[in-house]
Every structure is written in C-alpha cells, then in structure tokens.
Amino acid sequence: MSSLDHKNLPAVVHSISSINGYGAAWSLARAGIPVVGLWADRNPMVYSKLTRQNIQVPDENSQGEELIDCLVDLGRSARSRRVLYMMSDLGAFLASTHREQLEPYYIYPWMTWDQVKATLHRKTMFEIAASAGVALPKTWFSNNDNWSDVNLEKLPYPLILKPMVSRFGFEDEKVTNAWTFTNKYGKAIELHDAAQFRAVLPDLLSDDTPVCAQERIHCKISDLWTHHFYSVGGEIKAQFCGHKVHQIPEDFGTGSITRAEPNLDIARESAKFLRATQFTGIGNIEYIRTDDGYKFVEINPRGYYWSSLATACGVNLYKIMYDHLGLGIEPEWTQQTHDGLIWYDVDHLPSYLRSPNKEMSVSRFLLSRRMEAAANLREPRLAYRRYKTFWKNLMSVKPA
Secondary structure, X not given: OOHHHXXXXXXXXXXXXXXXXXXXXXXXXXXXXXXXXXXXXXXXXXXXXXXXXXXXXXXXXXXXXXXXXXXXXXXXXXOOOEXXXXXXXXXXXXXXXXXXXXXXXXXXXXXXHHHHHXXXXXXXXXXXXXXXXXXXXXXXXXXXXXXXXXXXXXXXXXXXXXEOOOOEEEEOOEEEEEOHHHHHHOOOEEEOOHHXXXXXXXXXXXXXXXXXXXXXXXXXXXXXXXXXXXXXXXXXEEEEEEEEEEEEOOOOOEEXXXXXXXXXXHHHHHHHHHHHHOOOEEEEEEEEEEOOEEEEEEEEOOOOOOOHHHHHOOOOHHHHHHHHHHHOOOOOXXXXXXXXXXXXXXXXXXXXHHOOOOOOOXXXXXXXXXXXXXXXXXXXXXXXXXXXXXXXXXXXXOOO
C-alpha cells in the first residue's frame, strides 16, 4: 500500500469527547488522515472541525458490551477495516478482550491477556517492572484485599492508597466497576497513620475496590515526568518526553500545563519495562524524580492527553501507528526535535493563575509563542465553547 492510501482508510477515535481523543484527532488531522470521532457524552470537544464524521455510541463506563456491539455494527457498514484508537484504559481493555469480535473490522495494537494485566493491574505491573530492574517507589500489597494480613501499624507513614486498576476494575475479562475510586477520592488517598487506614477500609471493601499502599514522595510538580512512545514488540521506535508545570488537583492530579523536554534517563527505564512486556502500540510511562533517581509510577497503554505536544515536537505517535499497522510501513527511529514547547488546557488555566506555587511565571506563560493548546482559535466552534468556560473561571479567580 502507498502512503496515499490513508484517503480511503479513516482513523476511528474513541472518544472524541475526551481530551485524550481530541489530541489524537488533532495529530491525525495534522497528518492529513481522515478521522471518524466516536462520543458518548456531548461536550465541547465534539464540536471540533478535525473530524470528518462524529457518531454517538454507548458509554464505555456503563455499557461496555453495547459499545463493542456498536463498533461491530459500524465496522460492518464500512468499506474496509479501519485503524482504531481507544483513548482510555477501559477502552484499551475492552478492545483487547473483544479482539475476536472487533478484528474483522478494525486494525488495533491488540494486547494479550498477560499484557493487559502488565499494563493495567498495579501488582502485576510492579512485579514485572521490579524483575526488569526498573526503579520503583516502595509499595505494599495485600493478599486478601482486606489487609488483615498486613501489620498496618508498622507501615512507614505517610503513605498513599491507590486503586489496583486505575479508573475501573476487572475480574478476569469482566469489568466490575468504573470510576468508583476516582469519583470518591481522586487519584489517591493520603494516610498519616494506621487509624486512618482502618477508617477508610470498610468503604473500599464495600465498593469492591482493591488498593495498594505506596510511600508518599513529596516533590515539585516539575518533578512529574512522562515518557511517550510507540513500541513494536517491546522495541521503542519513537519517543517524546516532558514534565508537568501545573496539575489539578495540585497533590494527585491531571496535568493542566506541561512542557516538552528530552530525558534519556526515563527513556532507558521505559525500555526495560517495554522489553519485558513485549508491548506494541502507543503508550506512556509516568515517573517521579527523586534524590535517588527516577521512580516508575505507572504505564498507560494508550495515547495521553498531552501527547499532541509530541506531535508539535516532531513525533506524531498517532501517524506512526497508522502507518505501521494500517499501511504496513515499518517505523523509522523518531524522537523530538524541539523542547520548551508548552501544552495547556485552556479550561484550567485560571487555576494556575490562582495557584500560590507557580513554577513558571504568569508573564512567561502568557507571552510564550510556543504553545499547543487543548483548544485554539483555529478551531472556531470548539474554541468558542472552551474559552467561554475559561473566562467564566477567570472571573472567579482570587488573587493568590
């Protein structure tokens, strides 16, 4: 197939209404690849002009099986197989565990069951990372999930509790819950003693949410790094690195401002884990910079919400996957050609103005010409809706 065949091979992005999905559509459209966007909830992202078609589908969080059936129906109506981008952990899980149903209609970097556990379940993930020689935070697991087999008094507080599987839970190939932990507690719970640990356990057990305990590492926001990559059988073919400048919430949050910067140290750590898992596809691994070096946080087996910054730096991971899996073009080694570029989520910029712990001056941020935003003036309908939220939030900002 020639490089022009993308005209007849659209990319299908789920979900276009997420900031992850928007970043994928932005990168694909920039490469001239037609995009079909799938969405369950109508929010400003659905108004992007990047997509050739937007289709409403069942919600993956509550109607996973129905979503798969819908994807199959859409696939049957298409003239050819399409390259599929599932832009959430749950989406990656559903696609890989329903490969037999989806594969006749979609091209996707399917994960084996072992790879699903290695990339989504923290206990398996950390066991593999440790055996591969990757540096890790001190972490404790319970064999029975109620923690009666662990002496809570002897754990080194403060520590944090994290769900064993981020954002959803699964038992074998069955999804058991979605967003239960995150909706109640955010990304993590900080504990200062055994009494707090015991107090929260009944609620976690009633929600059937297994957790792990991890040392609390205090750091600056700019010490939170991410390595983005496209890997083939565990070999990194393209990579991009950057770190957060601001996140929401400020303790355990999602990046609202990020900065591109090469980092060979975390790239080397990622290579160990990826070789051990033989991972293929777009993904990213998060790290914390400590006095003892970089500590592995987790891998996400899909595109990231600010991986469009990689595209702006010369590493279009979405096109690389499209060319490799869709067109059969072997990827050439690619890494970022720029650093210092800034990505920001315009909705959350006011919270940066409000923050007393700015790691970049407001004047430097506002005067920077080197930005890639979650929405911009080249997207009139989307920008209008998102900037309305921005100004509303800005008016509520109180001086820091």
